[in-house]
Amino acid sequence: MKKKRMLALVLAILFAFTILMPTAITASGPYTLQINGNVDNYLFEAFHLMDVDEYGYYTAVSPFDEMPLNGLAGFTIGDTLEGYIRKLSPGSGEFHDFMVAVNNFIVARNDPTPEIAPVATSTNGTTSGATINGITPAGYYFIAAFDNLGLGAFSPGESFMLTINDMTTTSGTLTVLPKVGIPQIEKEIVGGDDPKWTNAAIGDTITFELTITIPDLDKFQSIPGFNYTLNVHDTLSAGLTLMAYDDFDFTISVNSALVTSSDVIDDITVSNLSSNRTGLVIELNSDYILGLNTGDIIKIQYDAELNENAVVGAPGNKNSVHLEYSNDPFDEGSTGHTHEEETTVYTFGFEIFKFERVTNSSIQTPLYGATFQLYDAPPGGPAIPYMFVRAEVGSDTLPDIYRLATPSDSTVTQEFRPSLSGYLQLTGLDVGTYYLEETVAPPGFAKLSDYIVVTISHTDGSGNYTVSVNGTPLGHTQVNVENNRGDLLPETGGIGRTILYTVGGLIMGTAILMFVFRKKLIKTAG
Numbered sequence: 001m002k003k004k005r006m007l008a009l010v011l012a013i014l015f016a017f018t019i020l021m022p023t024a025i026t027a028s029g030p031y032t033l034q035i036n037g038n039v040d041n042y043l044f045e046a047f048h049l050m051d052v053d054e055y056g057y058y059t060a061v062s063p064f065d066e067m068p069l070n071g072l073a074g075f076t077i078g079d080t081l082e083g084y085i086r087k088l089s090p091g092s093g094e095f096h097d098f099m100v101a102v103n104n105f106i107v108a109r110n111d112p113t114p115e116i117a118p119v120a121t122s123t124n125g126t127t128s129g130a131t132i133n134g135i136t137p138a139g140y141y142f143i144a145a146f147d148n149l150g151l152g153a154f155s156p157g158e159s160f161m162l163t164i165n166d167m168t169t170t171s172g173t174l175t176v177l178p179k180v181g182i183p184q185i186e187k188e189i190v191g192g193d194d195p196k197w198t199n200a201a202i203g204d205t206i207t208f209e210l211t212i213t214i215p216d217l218d219k220f221q222s223i224p225g226f227n228y229t230l231n232v233h234d235t236l237s238a239g240l241t242l243m244a245y246d247d248f249d250f251t252i253s254v255n256s257a258l259v260t261s262s263d264v265i266d267d268i269t270v271s272n273l274s275s276n277r278t279g280l281v282i283e284l285n286s287d288y289i290l291g292l293n294t295g296d297i298i299k300i301q302y303d304a305e306l307n308e309n310a311v312v313g314a315p316g317n318k319n320s321v322h323l324e325y326s327n328d329p330f331d332e333g334s335t336g337h338t339h340e341e342e343t344t345v346y347t348f349g350f351e352i353f354k355f356e357r358v359t360n361s362s363i364q365t366p367l368y369g370a371t372f373q374l375y376d377a378p379p380g381g382p383a384i385p386y387m388f389v390r391a392e393v394g395s396d397t398l399p400d401i402y403r404l405a406t407p408s409d410s411t412v413t414q415e416f417r418p419s420l421s422g423y424l425q426l427t428g429l430d431v432g433t434y435y436l437e438e439t440v441a442p443p444g445f446a447k448l449s450d451y452i453v454v455t456i457s458h459t460d461g462s463g464n465y466t467v468s469v470n471g472t473p474l475g476h477t478q479v480n481v482e483n484n485r486g487d488l489l490p491e492t493g494g495i496g497r498t499i500l501y502t503v504g505g506l507i508m509g510t511a512i513l514m515f516v517f518r519k520k521l522i523k524t525a526g
Helices: 002-019 081-087 093-109 286-290 495-525
Strands: 031-036 043-052 058-060 129-135 139-146 160-164 173-176 184-190 197-199 205-213 230-236 240-242 251-254 265-271 279-284 297-306 317-326 335-337 341-346 348-357 364-366 371-375 386-390 400-404 423-429 432-440 452-457 466-469 478-482
Touching (some): 043 093, 043 129, 058 081, 093 139, 160 173, 184 317, 205 230, 205 317, 279 297, 452 478, 466 478
Parallel strands (some): 031 173, 400 423
Antiparallel strands (some): 031 129, 043 058, 139 160, 184 205, 205 297, 240 297, 265 279, 317 335, 348 364, 371 432, 386 400
């Protein structure tokens, strides 16, 4: 720890030397500021505070030459902007408060009419860094950091003030490191088809794992009694139900060793408790976190159930998480937010269209009155239970909908029927092979003699899936089921009447032959 603090002191002295250094300057850029390191979810804006001439002397530019300094620590009457900045020590509380004052001045001068614009804006901050291109002219700059890619609050803890000119840059680029350590979080599905997505059926339990990497917290650890914030914010879509209620429902490890969750967790808040519990906030213990080392790993596992509200196919049922963390050692109330880490759970289904084809025509007439069952193995075992969700009464295109039943469903059926429109939809299925059996045919029609093999495939994590029938991909998700008439006197041209004529003809022919043969026998006997 002492070595870290000594290194920080040396870097601070070097940084102070470069903040306002009189050097011969002739060029005016453009320059690039490269921030190397984790600045996840931040956006940086470069504001030109002061010019610097060829002799290295600084002059405040308008309107910063009008910025009031009275009230700031260390200010004395007669101080110019340059003179006041020279009094400040980088990394001090006074320097922190000065950056806050500069940002407040910019906000005030831009209301209601924008007056002060940044000369350049960074790329979106990532765990690898951010870049500000096109900084010009040479001078002294306020590099303001904003949370949530510019949509969030100003963060003085991650902001800079520095001189950018030919002397402080190498080939026009100045490289700096982030000022405050930022934790990282990853979210994965345990045992899924992929760490970021998986296929499932309604009622399945999904295990999620959060991995938190502890950053360098030296600046916070060096402040006695600092209350460090590290909160997990997890949001589930309506198709997922959180199965955790308190710290006993979580499995927590630190550097692969299981720990007692109540030692790490201060509080847990679960929202929408009366429905499917879609929100989760885990507040981690400050003393425990500040006792960890840079690079330590915290893993948290918990379960959720894919419920009856699950979306079929794309875009899937998403679960996202981000960290809220302290980002300013001079302000316990200042927090930043990492980007949203997301996973997706997919479920599937298919439609059935029951019809009769008009003779010598491509016209398909919807049929009503059939009954089906679905199996996940060839028929013989129990059928898959379904719950009737919605009847499209009077519709000639919309299907009746059945979804896969869950243990909590009170009304369950293993048989399902198309609506008057001939359509039926089954939802909540995992990928795999299913066997569709017609158990009752529409009145006057012959029942299918064999089951239909339906296969659902999804391999790329897009939510766009394939339905195949008897091994042939359909290119859509509708399984067409055709019935032939099977009554005693089918229509002309039907196979039933052909058989009747054939059998009748054989009987008549046999009777005639027997009559002739008998007549010959009698004649011979006489």
